Amino acid sequence: MKQTFALLLLAIAFAIPPLAHAQLLPQAATGQGTTSQEQPLDRIVAVVEENVILESELDQAVQAVQQQYAQHPEQLPPTDVLRRQVLDRLILMKLQLQRADEQGIQVSDQEVDQAVANVAQQNKMTTDQLRAAVQQTGQSYAAFRQQLHDQLVVQRLHQSVVHDSVSVTDSEVDNLLNSPTYKAGEVHLAHIDINIPSGASATDIQVAAAKAKAAMDAIKGGMDFNAAAIRYSDASDALDGGDLGWRRMDAIPPAFVDTITNMKPGDVSPALRGPTGFHIIKLVGERQPPKQIATEFHALHILIKPSAVVSMQQAEQKAQSLYNRLVNKHASFATLAKEDSDDDTTANNGGDMGWFQQNAWGSAIGQQIAQLKDGEVSKPFQTAEGWHLVKRLGERQTDVTEKAAREQARQAIGNRKAEQAYDDYLRQLRSSSYVKILVPALAKPDEGNAKASS
Numbered sequence: 001m002k003q004t005f006a007l008l009l010l011a012i013a014f015a016i017p018p019l020a021h022a023q024l025l026p027q028a029a030t031g032q033g034t035t036s037q038e039q040p041l042d043r044i045v046a047v048v049e050e051n052v053i054l055e056s057e058l059d060q061a062v063q064a065v066q067q068q069y070a071q072h073p074e075q076l077p078p079t080d081v082l083r084r085q086v087l088d089r090l091i092l093m094k095l096q097l098q099r100a101d102e103q104g105i106q107v108s109d110q111e112v113d114q115a116v117a118n119v120a121q122q123n124k125m126t127t128d129q130l131r132a133a134v135q136q137t138g139q140s141y142a143a144f145r146q147q148l149h150d151q152l153v154v155q156r157l158h159q160s161v162v163h164d165s166v167s168v169t170d171s172e173v174d175n176l177l178n179s180p181t182y183k184a185g186e187v188h189l190a191h192i193d194i195n196i197p198s199g200a201s202a203t204d205i206q207v208a209a210a211k212a213k214a215a216m217d218a219i220k221g222g223m224d225f226n227a228a229a230i231r232y233s234d235a236s237d238a239l240d241g242g243d244l245g246w247r248r249m250d251a252i253p254p255a256f257v258d259t260i261t262n263m264k265p266g267d268v269s270p271a272l273r274g275p276t277g278f279h280i281i282k283l284v285g286e287r288q289p290p291k292q293i294a295t296e297f298h299a300l301h302i303l304i305k306p307s308a309v310v311s312m313q314q315a316e317q318k319a320q321s322l323y324n325r326l327v328n329k330h331a332s333f334a335t336l337a338k339e340d341s342d343d344d345t346t347a348n349n350g351g352d353m354g355w356f357q358q359n360a361w362g363s364a365i366g367q368q369i370a371q372l373k374d375g376e377v378s379k380p381f382q383t384a385e386g387w388h389l390v391k392r393l394g395e396r397q398t399d400v401t402e403k404a405a406r407e408q409a410r411q412a413i414g415n416r417k418a419e420q421a422y423d424d425y426l427r428q429l430r431s432s433s434y435v436k437i438l439v440p441a442l443a444k445p446d447e448g449n450a451k452a453s454s
Contacts, residue, residue, distance in 0.1 A: 046087060047436040048094040053087070055439075061086045064139075065239055075224070075241075077231035080441060085238060087442050092236070095429050097150055100157040107152040115148040161425050162418040168410050176250050176409045181257055184249040188284040189260070190225055190242045193235040196277040198431040212271040212278035219268055225282045234277070246287075251412040256281060276427070294400045297358065297369045298393040300333045300351035303343040305386040312386070319380035319387035326377050326389070333377070333391045342386065355396070365390060 046053040062083055069076050076082055120130040134144045176182050194212045197204055215232035219225060229235075229242030237243065249257060256279065259269050263283040271278045302322060304315045322340060325331040334350030341347040359366035365388065368378045372392040380387050437443045 043438075045437065045439045045442060046091060047434070047438065048091055049098055049434050051094055051098065053090050053094065057090065058083065058087055058442075061090060067137075068239075069230075072227075075227035075230050081231065084442055085234075087437070088234075089236065089239075091435055092426065092430060093150065093154070095433050095435075096154050096157055096426075099429065100153045103157070103160060105153055105156045105160065107149050107156070111152060112145055112149050115152060116145065119148070158418075158422055162421045165421045166414055166417040168413045168417070172413055173406055173409045176413060177405060179250060181249040181252075181261075182409065184261065185286060185288040186246050186248050187252070187260060187286045188246050189244040189252075190229060190282045190284055191235065191244055192225075192229045192233040192238075192242055192280040193276075194232065194271075194278040194280075195234040198427060208277055209271075212280065215280060216271055219280075225268060243284075246285075248408070248412055250409065251416055253416075276423075291399060291401045292404045294357050294398055296355045296396050296398045298355050298395075299353045299369055300337060300391040300393065301343055301346050301353050301361075301365070302333070302337050302341040302351055302389040303386055304340070304388075305342040312382075315387045316380065316382070319389060323377065323380055323389055326391075333389075351391075353390075355398070364388075 042054050042056045044052045045055050045058055062079075065082065065086060066073070066076065077085070116127055116130065120127045123130065123133075125133065131141050134141050192212075192215055194208045194215070196208045200208075211232060215228050218231070219228050223231075226241030226243070229238055232238075233242050235242060249260070252260060253274075255274060256269075256272060259272060260281065260283060263269065263281075265283055265285050267283050269279075269281040271280050273279075302319075304310075304319045304322075306312045306315045310318075318340070322331075322336055325336065326333055334352070337343075337347055337351030341351055343351070346353055353361060358370055362383065364381065364383045368381060368388075368390055369392055372378060372390070374392055374394055377391045378389060380389055382388075
């Protein structure tokens with residue numbers, strides 16, 4: 001998780017309690033007050049498939065956003081626009097969680113515990129300190145855990161959606177590495193997206209175009225780009241100022257590359273029409289990635305595996321016997337590897353592992369290699385596979401820029417395909433699901449009151 005602690009606390013507001021726990025109270029008569037025995041009214045603001053979003057959930061989420069921008073409230077859009085943006089997020093989260101539940105996607109308490117520990121570690125806290133910090137904000141620690149749970153569920157839904165739809169071939173990698181866009185390096189971008197709904201009418205397109213023009217006019221009038229993104233963008237990162245971070249030029253949709261190529265840091269593009277709406281892009285910065293130098297080791301390996309006829313203790317004894325022969329009798333490591341090693345990958349080559357980065361063969365072997373000197377043999381050590389011996393032969397510094405570039409190119413292509421695939425999935429999910437907004441003020445001007453699932 002890359003979010004700061006503050007952003008994670010902001011995300012608490014989007015935790016969605018089970019419907020069974022919602023207390024829906026009857027409406028009070030107009031003009032009548034409440035007594036000490038009565039509770040504040042809560043009402044349903046939106047129906048999402050078989051679930052609901054309560055006004056208290058929306059209020060909590062909006063308040064979290066407002067607290068996040070307490071030092072710069074001018075960057076937030078008007079309250080009615082902010083409430084619609086936050087409601088859109090809640091609806092989309094609700095739909096994703098429902099779809100994940102239909103697919104049987106689950107996250108265990110232990111996995112949530114680990115996520116909590118990761119957040120605490122990143123913020124240099126203990127888990128108890130994290131709990132106290134969450135509670136000091138006035139938020140529920142249970143809701144914080146629920147939000148982390150939901151994030152993990154959505155991550156797995158994302159993986160499930162893109163797993164079978166995204167593949168990258170070697171020819172695609174080669175083409176990318178040879179392309180001018182790849183050689184152009186990296187750019188830091190921010191964006192404003194004005195969505196056009198699926199099956200949009202001429203009126204829908206006019207409304208989106210007018211909104212894009214309003215955003216451009218605000219920026220030209222001196223409004224900070226991030227503030228304009230918060231106010232006008234329909235993207236999921238709108239409340240984060242539309243910051244896309246550093247991206248390689250090859251990871252940018254081709255339709256926008258020519259525009260960005262002709263921009264200088266600080267420039268803002270005109271409103272660009274795309275298949276899903278209008279896009280306004282700011283080039284924040286550009287850079288060339290540095291060379292990547294890696295430490296590599298060369299080593300030999302012997303593995304003694306337990307089996308149906310060899311116990312783990314017997315495997316240890318054999319490994320110890322081989323160690324004694326290597327150290328005390330100066331036996332050939334390569335010869336013993338060929339004769340006794342159970343490592344199918346290296347045994348026939350005399351245990352030769354070739355040159356590799358420290359943890360390429362696992363952290364246990366990597367830890368041993370880093371502690372040895374050239375020519376030194378490790379004492380027998382155990383992993384889940386069995387008992388190991390390694391002999392370090394050498395160490396070198398290698399320029400892995402080209403190798404890393406291929407891996408980065410493959411990852412960039414995969415990420416771009418995955419991002420597009422999941423974006424298409426979310427648009428289809430939103431357009432085909434039953435969503436009814438019960439409070440007219442929360443419905444977008446270009447949005448119908450309900451969409452029935454097909």
